[in-house]
Amino acid sequence: MTSPVHETVTTRLNPAIDPALHIWGWEITVYLFLGGLVAGLFILSALFELQKAKPSTSSGMRSVPLLALVLLSLGMGTLFLDLEYKAHVYRFYLAFRPSSPMSWGAWILLLVYPVGLLLWLGNLPAALQLPVLARPMAVAQRWRRPLLWLSVAMGVGLGLYTGLLLGTLSARIQWSSTVLGPLFLTSGISTGAALLLLLPLHADERKTLIRWDLVAIATELLLLALLLIGYASGSSAARMAGAVFMGGAWTASFWSLVVVVGLCVPLAMGLLEVRKHLPLIALTPVLVLIGGLSLRAILLASGQETGFRLLP
């Protein structure tokens, strides 16, 4: 409190910019959430199959590629909703700008679709095996293994990209952290596992998924700790950015919704499931999904406010 009193007044009052930046709302939150979720689904389902060396027979696992594509389309739909100049959406695909993660993302999203579609075709339910699809199906089945690896790669790319999208915007001090990419990827895997757990699966798949989810949640906690340590040990700007979680405006929602609801409680319940062999219930994955959504929403909203205006 020894710093001299500082008053600053600005005449600028641009909508969505002042008094605090708020250009991205629920649309981007949902997009980032679904993007991460889809990344998780791609990675997990592909790894499952690669591990077992044969496609899963549970209806849940088999529906994953289609489900992922539907969710991704939903996410892109909200992304589209967020665009201020919707008629110019095609412009994303008239350019590739290597310095812009947004551009990378646009192209990655475009590559994810064929991969997902081929994966789905390769394991199509009998009822849908129409003669027209015979050729593509054959291709998809022949190239199944490389496709699966591609799917993992796409998933990792997608998951990382959702974090890097924010992480490279260094003007938002809070986002300007290398942890954001891995954090969003981990959270994506964890929410993906949670969504899978809500689908009809075989018991052994379920068991494995819970364990993987627990690992993901624990990793996420670790990454969050790293993020906070990064703020605390960083420059004064970073400390100010971190302060929104350490007594600032977003403290309560961050700790309660993300850490307690989304991570600690599911972790405890998951451990009980695994250790005490308690019957599985839907609440655990639901909490994980709530936590994942909250993480995106809170980081997105609070990060926008941590511009250089924070500094004197």
Next chain:
Amino acid sequence: MSWSRREFIQIGSVALGATSLALGGRRSLFGLDSPDVADPHTDGDRVVATLCELCFWKCGVLAHVQNGRVTKIVGNPAHPLSGGKLCPRGTGGIGLLYDPDRLKQPLIRRGDRGSQHYEAVSWEAALDHTAENLLKIKAKYGPEAVALFSHGFGGSFFKHLLNAYGSDNVGAPSYAQCRGGREVGFQLTFGAPVGSPEVLDLENCRAIALIGSHLGENMHNTQVQEFATALSRGAQLIVVDPRFSTAAGKAKHWLPIKPGTDIALLLAWIHVMLSENLYDHDYIAKYALGLEELKAHVADKTPEWAAVETGLSAGQIVDSIRLLAGARPAAMLHPGRHTAWYGDDAQRARAMAIVNALLGNYGRQGGFYLPTKLPVAKYPGVPAYATKPPPAPDKPKGVTYPFADESLAHGLRDASVPGTAAYDIKGWIVYGTNLMQALPEPKKTLAAIQHLDFLLAIDVLPAEITGFADVVLPEATYLERWDDVAVTPYKEPFVAIRQPVVPPMYGSKPGWWIARELSKRLGLETYFPWTDAGQMVEARLSAAGFDVAQVKKTGVFVAKHKPICLEEGLEPTFATPSKKIELFSQQLADAGFDPMPKYTPPEEPPEGQFRLLTGRTPTHTFGRTTNNRFLSQVYSENEVWLNARIAKERGLANGEMVSLVNQDGERAGPIRLKATQRIRPDCVFMVHGYGHESKGLHFARGRGGNDSKLMSRTKIDPLMGGTGMSVNFVRIEQVTP
């Protein structure tokens, strides 16, 4: 820890450098480029040189018109008062022209006064009704029972009409409510008022002292330009203000004086100047009278004495005057403009004039110059006014303000209450001035209106006063009309004209047309021989020998420079009775006043109350522009400034809404609180002109707080009748949700 964008770019480039090279960027590949420079196309297909009227300063502007619509207004580089530059308001003329709340048709009142129940009528009907009422008053009470309240350049036609009609009762609130005290103080000392534009050679000044004048917030274009020029040339600045104003932020010395104690500071300054021999001996010996009396008068007014009175430190008082006097004669104590503060304003202005006299700056470069003006005859060929009206009844019975040299607007108002003055005023013509805000004690204004037989309001916007008028006439804005020829006394002699940029919108009419139509109905049309003001302007210009076409094209004619100061070979003269600078004023002594400024301590604010100070913002001309949506984008409501420490002590948060209640229980607000370090703890400050109540002002209505309502008390200057208004105290109430 942070992800460097550069690193990312490098990674990206390595990974996809080849691809991006192959694509070669969007531009060349797809060829969908738009031109690099997006031109907003606001340049006009027609540019008209005219004069601004967002305030009375009359800067030259160029209005760009595109497809019949004014797109932008920029400064006229040829005009001496703007030099191509504009204050924020000048640009905002379009906000006035295209204000959707403008008066669109003549209105005749159908309900009670103040009920704002009006019927839109034809011009014929409105003018007939007006003339009928004016003739009725003339027949019943004589022509002098009609008074004109006017502000702005367009008022000259109505003054002409009223003079022809037989009354000389023209009052402008800008005298007794604003600069009157200053004019009288300087008139008494130097024999000439400071005038407008002020005769200050600021740009050549080496040291400037401001007392309560906040240049920079007070955006009189030329003056601010010169002020900035002086600063950029390294002039030293001393600011005396209870508030850390914009100017104070640039000052070498900021003296946060206790409000109302300025004379104590000035006397101490004079004391130091005399005791330390900082004054101009030769100048005083040659031009001034009364030095010995002055010496005796300030002998005990030491800086230490003043320090106690003013709340300043003695050292600061001494340092600041040493700095100022060190630069003499190119040093000045700025006379200020709005000076109606404490009721001793003419005497304070005297003290300021004395400081300037001691600096030896009157008629000197970097001081007060002696303005020149082109000889342009008034209305050539128009007969002299038929009647010589009696003097104005603007002083209450038994009171004279011997040095008042203009009519007191509030005095004319008070004379409308029967039996209070020499004779009663029965009819008002209110031109372009919102008396409900422009005069203090609005309750008195309301009461006076109730005694009137007839009230005519001529305005552009439905300000509060139009809600009380019997007839409201919508005038065209300055961008839609001709006005008189502007012959301004200035450093360079020049004339300038205002000409219409676009035709009048809606049913509005130019002022000349309105005055002339009325004159016809009053049997006075010989005084208005030209059908429109354009003809009148041409007649005046050609009578004075100007190239009319050239003036119309450039908007201005600047004559050759003439000497304006001693350095240029012009010997100053003084129009005082003694023909000298009167440090000791025999005139005042003869009239029974203190011949030299005397300090009386101000009343202290009661516990829990603050002295209310008012001022202005650069983006607005008080209430005239608060409905201007264009200007309001950068300042839409006033705030009340309160010292941050006091605010904290009282649990008031910056930005919260509060009400202000004055010593008489008058209330203003809700208004936003600005808790700031920038003001003394014993006073509050707000910008004048907000808190409109008129239903017609859809934008301004209810924004901010109205300081006029809080001025339910004034202290009258005994010399010239000015209304000291900084004598009101307010307390702050939280607005509970």
Next chain:
Amino acid sequence: MPHQLEKPLWNPYFAGILLGLVLIASYLVMGTGVGSSGAANRLAIGAAHWIAPTAVEQNGYFGPFVARGAPVLDDWLVWEVLGVFLGGALSAYAAGRMKLDILRGPRATTGKRIAFALTGGIIMGVAARLARGCTSGQALSGGAVLSAGSWIFMLAVFAGGYLVAPFVRRQWK
């Protein structure tokens, strides 16, 4: 998967002592007790404000909750009740009692049970606002700090319950 039996409930006195300790902790840390109906109050106001902002802002009781962007949901009680939900879930889950069902007396139908639950809830909603708290906020927390009103309230709750219990006996027995 081995299906576990439900864990037995805690001894009421043991539970009570722990409850008391939680309450003490709450007082020591926050200076205030626990509550429950306040969150329902704020959630309802928040929802209503979202649907009909002006009506809520003009309401004499709701107005202050939403005045000038007051954080109607960012309140201690709301977070606390979120915690109650999580704590209850954790406990029920760990004890093997987590089960999606509708609890009812042996003779009550599901429809009737739902109607009763809703009606009782509404009555309690009104009552809790009137009394400025429910069994948690008023009786338990207020009682622990010896507030006279809380004790009156507590006795009234038991009185009301016992008075009406015979009339709704069919629901439970």
Next chain:
Amino acid sequence: MRNPRYVMLVDTRLCVGCKACVLACKSENNVPDGYCREWIVEDIWGEFPDLRAEIRSTRCNHCSNAPCVDACPTGASHFALGGVVLVDHDACTGCKACIASCPYDARYVHPDGYVDKCTFCLHRVARGELPACVTVCPTRTLHFGDANDPHSEVSALLRSREWKVDHPETGAEPNLYFLV
């Protein structure tokens, strides 16, 4: 001949924060109501009565290493004549990544859907005029010119006066200088 590097200089000693520049910009560029491309910042340090003030007119910094140009996925944000950063309205999708990437929060979304900001009045500069804000400024606070031309007024001022830029730590190399 070298490429020009257009810079703007703001003399904080002279700026009175009158907002003439803000309004002149709005009318020159037809900026929609409620938006502004430039603005005034008033900083006050200290406690009554020991105060220090700085007022400055500010706008897009037209950074030489502009984060917004990097962040733009479609190339709509680009460098134009003299290093001025412009937004190509026809290529802008309104994704707002550039807004988030700007350390000065100088951009906004135009109601027509594209991202908009100060252009240094390049349409005027291209025909040899000064930007509208520079032209209007009654205190002659603003200076505009080519910093790569050693004989320009701005070069002379940058050599002779003490100056600073906003947030140099971002590495964006801003071209809006504040003379102090």
Next chain:
Amino acid sequence: MNLPLYPNEYFGRPFGMVVGTLTGVAFGFVLERAGFGRAPNLAAQFYGTDMRVFKVMFTGIATAAAGLGLLGGFGLVDLAQLTIPETFLWPQLIGGLLLGVGFIVAGYCPGTACVAAASGHVDGLITYVGVGLGTLVFGAFYPQLQAFYTGSNLGVVRLDLLLGVPFGVVAAGVVVMAVACFFGAEALERIFTRRNAEAQPIVARPFRNRAMAVMLALAVIAVVPAFATRSASASASASATAVKRATAIDATTLARQLAQDPSRLQVVDMRAQEACHQHRVPTATCRKDEKDDWPARLLPTRALVLYGDADLRQVPAELARFPGDVLILRGGFPAFQHAILDPPVAPTETTLANLTAYRAQSALHTHFTGQQAAPIVQRAPSTSPGPAAPAAKKGGGC
């Protein structure tokens, strides 16, 4: 450490919210474990078959009250800083009755409904939704209810303050009462259970006994600090009687009172007579020699002000019988001399506060010494070459 933490600003509001969540977790956990997540368990309370609700609640209240009494008694927590609900007699009485009705109808109270919902019981969720709806109903009828709702406000009424005994004592009373009630409750349970032929033993007896023993012990401990502090304060007040009426007064206050209303005070100089005759506080009388019975002549209606060469330690023995108030001048005569009789020194720094103080000081100086015609201002030596300032006519007072 000052408890409670939050009101003493150990952390801000945002972390308070996080604490809220954590407290809620613990609260919910305990409620669920107590069996409050199941409506039949709760309803049974009102049919006498299972007094679980009563037992848990009362044990909780008793424990918390005793614990707070204990901590408060030892000064570890400031009971005054705890949020205590205000008492609104009638609304709370009626509200309580209504809530009881709702309780038995729904089978839950709001808190337990929440726990029930958390453990998957849909009826709990519905009840909680109902509580929210009830709020809206209340709001809708608020204009009609307002008078009743805000009426009969008795403010914060704490039973211990009402009864005038320490918190701990009342808390102990609560515990004892609770324990007594538990025996009654269990007896009832046995009766009803037998009638309903439900043969489950509800409480394991050994634990019940242990729990009650713990509580009784708590009750005893809670009472102890109450008595400990009581006796301490009693002894403090007893010792205070010896110097009971000798309060201190500082020189400026004394001077101001003397200036404003001299008839309320009588000042006696306790120094040696010679010193007193030389300089004394204006209006003071000098102390006579030992033989003179001057104390008897003092006016009992006026406060007696005493001073010496320095601080007087205590009231002299001869004045012990003086019935009125006795004030002792802090710092004795030198303090008064310095503060009032010596000319005040103009502040070097002319801040508003300094000046105000300086003006007040010089006014008093002038009042008592008459040395300064100007009411307030002490002029610094003039730097002007002119003649000495004419007697202060101008400037001066405000």
